[in-house]
Amino acid sequence: MVETILSQLDAAPDGLTLAELQIKLNAPRGRLDHALKLLSLESPAPLLKLDNRWKRTVAPLAPTFWERVERLTELRKREQTRMLEYLQARSCLMQFLARELDEHDAPPCGRCAVCRGEPLLAEQFPPALAERAAQFLQRTHHPIKPHKLWPKDAFSTYQFTGKISESLRAETGRVLAIWGDAGWGELVRAGKYSAAARFDDRLVVAVVEMIREWNPQPPPAWVTCVPSLNHTTLVAEFAERLANSLKLPFHSVLQKIQPTPPQKEMQNGFQ
Numbered sequence: 001m002v003e004t005i006l007s008q009l010d011a012a013p014d015g016l017t018l019a020e021l022q023i024k025l026n027a028p029r030g031r032l033d034h035a036l037k038l039l040s041l042e043s044p045a046p047l048l049k050l051d052n053r054w055k056r057t058v059a060p061l062a063p064t065f066w067e068r069v070e071r072l073t074e075l076r077k078r079e080q081t082r083m084l085e086y087l088q089a090r091s092c093l094m095q096f097l098a099r100e101l102d103e104h105d106a107p108p109c110g111r112c113a114v115c116r117g118e119p120l121l122a123e124q125f126p127p128a129l130a131e132r133a134a135q136f137l138q139r140t141h142h143p144i145k146p147h148k149l150w151p152k153d154a155f156s157t158y159q160f161t162g163k164i165s166e167s168l169r170a171e172t173g174r175v176l177a178i179w180g181d182a183g184w185g186e187l188v189r190a191g192k193y194s195a196a197a198r199f200d201d202r203l204v205v206a207v208v209e210m211i212r213e214w215n216p217q218p219p220p221a222w223v224t225c226v227p228s229l230n231h232t233t234l235v236a237e238f239a240e241r242l243a244n245s246l247k248l249p250f251h252s253v254l255q256k257i258q259p260t261p262p263q264k265e266m267q268n269g270f271q
């Protein structure tokens with residue numbers, strides 16, 4: 001990321017804003033911001049910030065930067081190893097922590113799981129409770145928060161820049177499942193990767209339930225889907241079954257015109 005940031009800034013004499021860098025780099029905004037700040041703390045700094053724009057200075061990135069990165073990475077790996085050792089420790093856990101903090105003569109605490117010789121929390125649970133937890137998760141619908149700003153440059157052809165006006169803003173949506181979550185995640189995954197490439201009927205029922213509970217106003221009048229070039233029938237077929245269950249028409253109003261990388265690999269708002 002550091003090398004790409006520097007080469008992108010080399011090619012931009014007027015500098016780039018954080019939003020513009022998100023167009024050039026498929027990286028999470030927070031991590032980009034972090035990398036920029038880290039580089040600006042170098043001495044001499046290879047880049048600097050002027051009025052929201054990051055610009056390259058004449059200073060090259062010192063080789064000591066990479067040495068420091070390596071040293072820090074090593075340190076983090078060592079810490080991670082120690083944490084794994086803590087999980088498997090056969091002696092007092094409090095003593096372990098005290099030793100990590102350079103206190104070497106702490107007595108056994110007598111209260112941790114190792115000292116007591118038994119887990120502090122029950123490891124068994126009644127199946128009925130697990131069933132209720134699963135049902136709770138399946139009924140927990142997540143909001144889709146609408147964007148308040150147009151993505152930088154994405155819609156500028158239509159003069160859509162800056163704030164999205166109230167009249168054009170989407171309302172808060174609902175999502176049934178997040179990839180891999182503990183509610184419906186497993187059933188979604190099974191549908192996507194099954195030989196039949198078909199989502200389970202239980203997911204249709206669950207979406208119908210979700211919409212009934214949500215009760216959006218005005219109520220939906222038709223159903224569509226965002227098509228995929230990789231899975232040509234999976235989503236459309238699900239959306240049609242959903243439309244049938246809701247007794248609404250299904251309209252295929254969107255067409256995908258070029259292949260794009262999977263959404264799950266897109267790491268920032270612009271991408």
Ligand SMILES: [Zn+2]
Nearest residue numbers: 092109112115
């Ligand atoms: Zn202990």
